[in-house]
Amino acid sequence: MKGYHKKVLAIELTERKTSEIPLDEELLAKYVGGSGLGTRFLMDEADGSTDPLGEGNPLIMMTGPFTTTPVTTSSRHSVVFKSPLTGIYAESSCGGFFADELKKTGYDGLIIRGKASSPLYIWLTNEGVEFREAGHLWGQDIFQAHDRILEETAPRAAAAVIGPAGENLVPLAGIGHHGRHTRLAARCGGGAVMGAKNLKAVAVKGNLKSDVADMKALRESIRGLVGQIREATLPMNERGTAESVASNEKKGNLPLKNWYQGRWPEAQKLDGSVITETILVGKSGCRYCPIVCGRRVKMEDNPYGPVVESAGPEYESIGALGGLTLVDDLAAVVKANELCNRFGLDTISTGSAVAFAMEAYEKGIINRKDLDGLELTWGNGKALVEMVKKIGRKEGLGGILGQGVRSAAEAFGGNSVEFAIHTKGLELPMHDPRYYHSQALSYATSNRGACHLAGNCHSHESYLHFEELGYKEPFPRHQLEGKAELVAKLQNYNSLIDSLITCKFLQIGLITPTHHLEWYKMVTGREISLDQFLQIGERIYNLKRMFNVRCGISRKDDTLPPRILTHKRRGEGLVVNMPHLGALLSDYYEYRNWSEDGIPTIEKLKELGLEECL
């Protein structure tokens, strides 16, 4: 099978040595790469008793068969680990240049184990691996450390770096990338896992591409599609992912005031169009990407502190740092976003935590004394920026908020659990399940906790539909019948996508399961049917669930915060229609052939070739 180097590098930090793990074809055929293969390794390395911040938790960084090939958006990697935020399965995926450089070192991925006795970083090329002392980098933010590491290694290297948040073992910490394209593998606390390993960074550069079975056909296919992708995703190219902030607020998809409020026309001030007109200095994209959704912004005279040229806030970041907190001052949101990128903080979870604290402050559960005098009121941009710093530095109340809202609610007490908005410990992303009912079910069941990308299904309730999955048009948002099947199919499919790996935005570019199957055949040379292809996704999705089952996850955890299930947001133009989660789950387990408790049945595991999980 082509498309792979057929080996991963195991790195033992404790002993500072490495070994190669060969990958056989059966394994590759079953789990593909990315988070699929990553989960397969995680199953061997960790279980319910593994301490996420202990030496036993591996940090698995995987590329996919498409990485280094001409497949568009394929320079993505997946980080797989047990989450210190949720205590369960975690994957966090990231685009940019890292995946490409990593795979060009001659490995399909890394399994990083143990803990270094002192801070270090890894410098990996196809010539070998070096363990380098990182004492001088410890304490530096991601931008600083990244630039320094490239100085010390190679200017065109790519580095996965943690900031102070990761060093401080903050469970909201992600793993950052800077330079040509500032990006974070943000969700679930991978940065803290790195920090717990005393691992400041992984820098990679190589020149070994994996083979492609039919390069000519692949090049032709990609060439033939680039125009279509570019056209369909043009608004994102023109105004970034934030282009839909205002329209999502209007229709009721953007969460506001910690998921309480119905309308907030001030969102317009944070829309991509405003960013474009005011602070944009350029665009940036991942390697091999025709979409180029990334923004470069710069605000030297930002009243909340200067913002150097780096990634502008994405839709999700604006929703969390702006919508949830009602901060309509773009300068504050941009600064908070830059701070998250520097500290290495997940913007979704960080914004959620600040909004949670704002509500606790409003309700008198915490006070100014707890906040070192900060007036943590709705819409207060200064308070937002200061709280982000406190979270990154694990300072004062920031130390509690950095544990995520589930944990913070336990610490705060006083009914705050009622407005701690998470599923399985992961804060909800910025698509309201009361608007897109498919996301109600998908947030409730996604393997890493509330995740919009695991199903990516909201698009299929608005403008997308996959004929290969049996849909001739987008699915009605409020139709219950058949909704669970749609969600399960899309979760399976996106599990496959996260293993291949391509970007979810390709789906907006009208790239279908058939396109992906064709590319898979062209890259690997492996001839399989569409059904077999899609079944890989189902296998991987079930494997992830089985890891969670080991961690004690079952139906009881497949739920949504009470506010999402019961609170009606009202406002001009909004139609109230609460998602019927019980019925959706009922259909879902049935469709998946899971037990009524949400555990994959033996029959299903056998069908998927997952007997090893029994």
Next chain:
Amino acid sequence: MKGYHKKVLAIELTERKTSEIPLDEELLAKYVGGSGLGTRFLMDEADGSTDPLGEGNPLIMMTGPFTTTPVTTSSRHSVVFKSPLTGIYAESSCGGFFADELKKTGYDGLIIRGKASSPLYIWLTNEGVEFREAGHLWGQDIFQAHDRILEETAPRAAAAVIGPAGENLVPLAGIGHHGRHTRLAARCGGGAVMGAKNLKAVAVKGNLKSDVADMKALRESIRGLVGQIREATLPMNERGTAESVASNEKKGNLPLKNWYQGRWPEAQKLDGSVITETILVGKSGCRYCPIVCGRRVKMEDNPYGPVVESAGPEYESIGALGGLTLVDDLAAVVKANELCNRFGLDTISTGSAVAFAMEAYEKGIINRKDLDGLELTWGNGKALVEMVKKIGRKEGLGGILGQGVRSAAEAFGGNSVEFAIHTKGLELPMHDPRYYHSQALSYATSNRGACHLAGNCHSHESYLHFEELGYKEPFPRHQLEGKAELVAKLQNYNSLIDSLITCKFLQIGLITPTHHLEWYKMVTGREISLDQFLQIGERIYNLKRMFNVRCGISRKDDTLPPRILTHKRRGEGLVVNMPHLGALLSDYYEYRNWSEDGIPTIEKLKELGLEECL
């Protein structure tokens, strides 16, 4: 105001002394009696920190203004306390002869405080109170102790007695009554509260009836309605409450196999008609009741042990001890029922606990060794009977099950939380919320945990409707719109009923809010409107909620077990239609003018004259 003695007796067990608490008219007007007045006292005596089994938890036994009057079914009393099973508000009501005799001692109720240094019982007449040593009764079951106490006091006295379960502080223990009409104030663990006070029994007898404002009119009203009541409730008179076992199974209202199974025609073997044809030796009713729903059964040659003449199993008891366990052997169910009456165990919670253990056994979470060799399989009558004994004796695994399924699931671990069927720690009664959607909401929100009587609303989705509440016909079972309002109105109304007090079966006898209002006026002489009358119920319902708010209850607790929300029972003739709890709750809080977190708003509390709760 007539209808009252206007005083309650406070009994201090620690000091073995008593005092009278006068009741002013405003208090009576606001809280009426029964559990309304009882809750008012509980608010003064206990809070979130009160240990339910500590000296600080009062045991409040209240009658109502109708008690001792000719109002039919009025010989009921309400026991109010903080529950050792749920940790929150508890009331448990009971018919028979106790309420009548209690009120005839010249008191509207008792507040029993503290803890006796050694076992004793109280003997109260209108001549005074005696604290009598009960060392010789300790360890006796309710039947034995009851008979002995009547020998020691007066043959026509009434006694509230605990059995070994209460003595053993089993949270499933109720407070029993025997003799002419075997009954338990069963739910929520009042028996354990008595046991913790070293109080074996309260025996009462008196001859002081309270005044009635217009006795002539009252007598005429009652006389004019008795025929109607008798006719409408005739099936219950003829075949007891168990008359509907078979029909409820058929339509999908009887829960089966720990709420998992859809159909079970074997239920027919436990139907009231079979009891009538085989083991019935007589009927029994509460004082002043024309319905006479109680059965007297006797099975001297019962293979599970002889059953002396006493109460036959009710619908709820058969559902829990038979339906949930799939035990279709009437002899086993009757013996288990008698044992519950002797030990003083709530049949609903006990049957639920045994069924829970059966499922844990089936799933290998517990084994024969844990069960001292017992084969705790579905349908095993012997195992059922033995487990009831173990629960009553706090013996082996029975000690865990006797804490209720919520607690047992914590002890068992291994996913058993998925089939621990309770709300707020109270096991669900035998009306399936997947059949009656009104009960889905009512179970989720009822103040003592999952309760079918707090709303008594399932009847209003089948054959009843109250024009006074705005309904011209029974409410469609699966209609969402307006359902929350129906439930809230019925919860309010039944809170009033539990304060007056009459039996819920009068509603089956087509007795309406207007009838109750008329009786209230005739008894008390107080002229109020229907709106004012109904508002009393709302006030009391909110007051109970406020006690629970003190205990940390909020929206997060207003839920149903995942199995009820997501598991479809299938079978011949069953229509699958899952209750949409999120939407129901959303409407409910709105109708009640509670916050979205399920806390009564200041506005609502003021409207109801509950400023004291602020």
